[in-house]
Amino acid sequence: MSILRPIRDALDVLNGKWKLPIIVALTFGEKRFSEIAREVHGITDRVLSKELQDLVMNGLVKRTVEDSFPIKVTYALTPHSESLGEVIEALRKWGVSHREFILKSPTTETAQRAHAVANDQLN
Structure with missing residues (x-):
């Protein structure tokens, strides 16, 4: 296996300037969207939403929707x-x-x- 392939795979998952700061923000426990937005300075809500979707899709973040009123959505890191x-x-x-x-x-x-x-x- 080429050394570049696994590096490219890693960079494809962690690309951009926001994914690692989001992951670091979540290292201290689960958070709601607005809490992440406050901790990751400079990110827009639209970009945060897209980045969280990518992180969920890649198995790095878990999105939990609580059936309550109002509905509570939290994000947390996965064991992976x-x-x-x-x-x-x-x-x-x-x-x-x-x-x-x-x-x-x-x-x-x-x-x-x-x-x-x-x-x-x-x-």
């Missing part, structure tokens, strides 16, 4: 999603390392942009 723990931690470590690398190289255009972003986030 726990297999992403090492991936998320590796991405976190790499992100910290990469940010340090970029910030130590202030002569590049990328570093200048990174400095600007870091300063914006600190303010």
Whole structure:
């Protein structure tokens, strides 16, 4: 089996900038749609709805509809999603390392942009 095939499969499931933040938001327990929207800053309701559908379809998130009034819909991680723990931690470590690398190289255009972003986030 090619090394690229499983990587492509993983990226197809986790593509975009929202799926991993949604998964991370759900690591602390089940949440309603509005709670996820508050925790994942910048996502629109339409995009959140689409991303949750994709995550449910891929077996990473479970959607539960409670027969109550009003109807309560919650989202939670599935046991299968726990297999992403090492991936998320590796991405976190790499992100910290990469940010340090970029910030130590202030002569590049990328570093200048990174400095600007870091300063914006600190303010």
